[in-house]
Amino acid sequence: MSDRSLRRNDDKISAAILQTTESLFSKYGVENVSMHQIAKTANVGQGTMYRRYANKGDLCMDLMKDHFQDLQDSVRRFLESAESLSVKERLLAVFQELIQFMEKHMHLFETIQSSPIIRCEHTKTTFYKSPPYVFMHSVIASLLEEAIRSETARPVDADFTAHMLMASINPKVYIFLKKEKGYTTDEIIKKFSTTFLEPLFIE
Structure with missing residues (x-):
């Protein structure tokens, strides 16, 4: 078998x-799914x-990489x-995309965050230096800078403000607002x- 064929088979x-993992995680929760169960269901040794x-x-890390790549592409x-x-x-549309993304994958975010054992923190890259965070921060900061240059937004620090905007609607906050406070996704977007x-912005 050629190298290309091997890579294609590996992929x-x-x-x-990964498809089996997300299906099982969604159905049973991360804590209740074993590596053996994933392998058996996916029909791999x-x-x-x-x-x-x-x-x-x-x-977990690979699943989130795939999902974040979809978000970035969108x-x-x-x-x-x-x-x-x-x-x-x-800017509002970008945050709508981000919030809808959290809604779509809330089960995965929730199980990751609720388990101290399965928190995907073995990675050496901190969350704030990860490619998905850096990408979203860059997009938001660039839009803010554009608005400031055109004098349609107040002269804030775009870099700092982008970090704070993202912090205000992180997955933990979103899950709390949905599960504990009872807000709908549309209500969260509107209130945000x-x-x-x-x-x-300057009217």
Whole structure:
């Protein structure tokens, strides 16, 4: 078998493992799914499984990488097609994408955060230096800088403000607002815009 064929086969196996993992995590919760169960359901051998993923933390990280890549691609496509919109409209749309992303994958965020054992913290890269966070921060800061240059936004520190905006709607906060406070996703988006975004802009 050629190297290309081997890589293609490896990719198919990894994709099957990740698809099975997310399905099982969503149905039973991370804590209640074993590596053996994932391998058996994905129809791969234990050795094959552990060569790719040493533990559920590794699986979790790969799942989130794939999902975050989808989010980044979606944000890029939107920004490329939305140049005619105001910065305020684009900024709100980016946060809508982020909040909808958290809603779609809330079960995974929730189980990761609720288990001190499975927190995916074995990675040496801190969350704030991770590619997904750096990407989203860069997008938000760039939009704020554009608004400041055009004098449609107040002269805030774009870098600092982008960090604070992201911190205000992180997955832990989102899950709390949904589960404990009973807000709908649409209500969270609307209140986030009213509380944090609109005051930045000059009417």
